[in-house]
Amino acid sequence: MAEAAALVAESLAxxxxxxxxxxxxxxxxxGEELLLPGQEDGEGPGSAGERPLRLNAGARSxxxxxxxxxxxxxxxxxxxxxxxxxxxxEPGSGNGGGVYWVxxxxxxxxxxxxxxxxxxxxxxxxDIFKVDVGGSEPASLSYLSFEGATKRNRPNVQVGDxxxxxxxxxxxxxxxxxxxxxxCGRANGMGVIGQDGxxxxxxxxxxxxxxxxxxxxxxxxxxxxxxxxVFGMNGRIWVKAKTIQQTLILANILEACEHMTADxxxxxxxxxxxx
Amino acid sequence: MKQVLxxxxxxxxxxxxxxxxxxxxxxxxxxxxxxxxxxxxxxxPKIGLPGVAEKSRERLIRNTCEAVxxxxxxxxxxxxxxxxxxxDAGSLLACCLNAACMALVDAGVPMRALFxxxxxxLDSDGTLLLDPTAKQEKEARAVLTFALDSVERKLLMSTTKxxxxxxELQQCLxxxxxxxxxxxxxxxxxxxRRYSKS
Numbered sequence: 288m289a290e291a292a293a294l295v296a297e298s299l300a301x302x303x304x305x306x307x308x309x310x311x312x313x314x315x316x317x318g319e320e321l322l323l324p325g326q327e328d329g330e331g332p333g334s335a336g337e338r339p340l341r342l343n344a345g346a347r348s349x350x351x352x353x354x355x356x357x358x359x360x361x362x363x364x365x366x367x368x369x370x371x372x373x374x375x376x377e378p379g380s381g382n383g384g385g386v387y388w389v390x391x392x393x394x395x396x397x398x399x400x401x402x403x404x405x406x407x408x409x410x411x412x413x414d415i416f417k418v419d420v421g422g423s424e425p426a427s428l429s430y431l432s433f434e435g436a437t438k439r440n441r442p443n444v445q446v447g448d449x450x451x452x453x454x455x456x457x458x459x460x461x462x463x464x465x466x467x468x469x470x471c472g473r474a475n476g477m478g479v480i481g482q483d484g485x486x487x488x489x490x491x492x493x494x495x496x497x498x499x500x501x502x503x504x505x506x507x508x509x510x511x512x513x514x515x516x517v518f519g520m521n522g523r524i525w526v527k528a529k530t531i532q533q534t535l536i537l538a539n540i541l542e543a544c545e546h547m548t549a550d551x552x553x554x555x556x557x558x559x560x561x562x
Numbered sequence: 563m564k565q566v567l568x569x570x571x572x573x574x575x576x577x578x579x580x581x582x583x584x585x586x587x588x589x590x591x592x593x594x595x596x597x598x599x600x601x602x603x604x605x606x607p608k609i610g611l612p613g614v615a616e617k618s619r620e621r622l623i624r625n626t627c628e629a630v631x632x633x634x635x636x637x638x639x640x641x642x643x644x645x646x647x648x649x650d651a652g653s654l655l656a657c658c659l660n661a662a663c664m665a666l667v668d669a670g671v672p673m674r675a676l677f678x679x680x681x682x683x684l685d686s687d688g689t690l691l692l693d694p695t696a697k698q699e700k701e702a703r704a705v706l707t708f709a710l711d712s713v714e715r716k717l718l719m720s721t722t723k724x725x726x727x728x729x730e731l732q733q734c735l736x737x738x739x740x741x742x743x744x745x746x747x748x749x750x751x752x753x754x755r756r757y758s759k760s
Contacts, residue, residue: 318675368672393670423639
């Protein structure tokens with residue numbers, strides 16, 4: 288009786304918590320609740336009669352599961368807050384249950400600690416530069432956070448310069464702060480980006496794809512022309528080749544990569560290599 | 563990111579609204595809220611300047627969005643929803659709600675659920691019409707618009723105009739909840755199509 292009522296109520300509401308493992312690599316919508324591996328059995332009155340499909344039967348249950356971007360903890364379940372594909376990464380060293388996250392397509396950047404970004408200097412006030420990183424407020428960069436900078440030896444940074452740095456403070460409550468040195472005090476590629484070149488904006492998802500370990504696009508682009516390229520996790524790419532025409536061609540290719548399939552890309556690259 | 567949503571449920575003619583969402587972006591110090599995002603909605607009519615009717619619709623849409631968007635994740639920022647009416651053939655508020663929801667999802671604003679708008683009209687016989695055309699709305703005894711959430715079809719916002727009884731209100735609400743399933747299915751299909759290209 289109670290079960291029948293629950294079933295009717297459920298079909299009317301259209302809401303059912305599904306096992307996270309059953310929806311991997313599928314598109315999830317905000318508002319859906321996902322069950323973690325340890326909770327799939329005995330879910331309660333909500334799953335009357337129907338068990339979620341298990342794709343990975345021999346999995347360990349338990350251990351800490353890390354809740355990545357697009358997911359929030361809601362009681363003992365995961366609530367999806369962004370639309371995208373659900374992904375999972377197994378833990379390397381065997382402890383914990385791995386990481387779950389939602390791969391969403393987005394253009395707006397939200398500062399995250401540790402991210403390397405390209406910023407544009409907008410103001411110099413006293414000892415601090417204000418850098419626009421594409422977020423909701425400009426990040427602050429102290430003049431001492433450059434390699435070899437001291438109070439007497441100030442870095443040569445003007446308004447309008449491009450800076451490649453990483454965030455040391457980035458949370459929702461405080462103004463983001465970035466630096467151009469790593470924890471050992473070395474620049475490690477960070478700092479002011481040189482003259483010329485072209486800065487353009489792409490979606491965050493494309494940047495993550497290009498920075499993935501085995502990205503074919505980058506290898507093919509590298510074979511085409513000699514170039515210098517800097518990727519910022521805030522969706523900005525700076526590219527520089529020998530001539531302006533080559534730089535523009537590279538910028539157009541990278542922007543178009545978002546929407547092209549692998550075959551179309553190979554066609555375009557072979558056509559360019561011939562000319 | 564911009565999205566166009568057409569109300570293509572069984573009606574004559576098309577109501578079409580273009581929606582764009584900007585944010586989380588900078589906010590003026592006078593408008594910032596210390597612990598959550600400031601949500602702003604702008605509705606521009608097809609012709610003429612925005613008037614009082616647009617202002618009241620903007621407020622309804624804003625209240626619905628605030629109930630659903632997780633503003634606490636982005637304090638001291640602003641999320642702006644801009645809606646432009648492309649064509650109006652009835653059920654405008656419901657169309658605006660649907661367009662706003664799709665635009666928020668597309669922009670990656672964190673939300674706790676999806677929402678949709680459904681309009682019901684009661685004509686003089688007491689017959690219930692879902693998604694009435696402009697003509698049906700004018701001749702109806704009462705026009706009710708509901709915003710429902712996707713998790714448990716709960717009521718987020720309701721605005722009504724005209725004469726109706728308590729029982730009729732419950733009837734309209736039940737009919738709207740049933741109709742919202744179609745809208746949510748449309749959301750799911752179009753989002754799946756979008757992500758299948760990548």
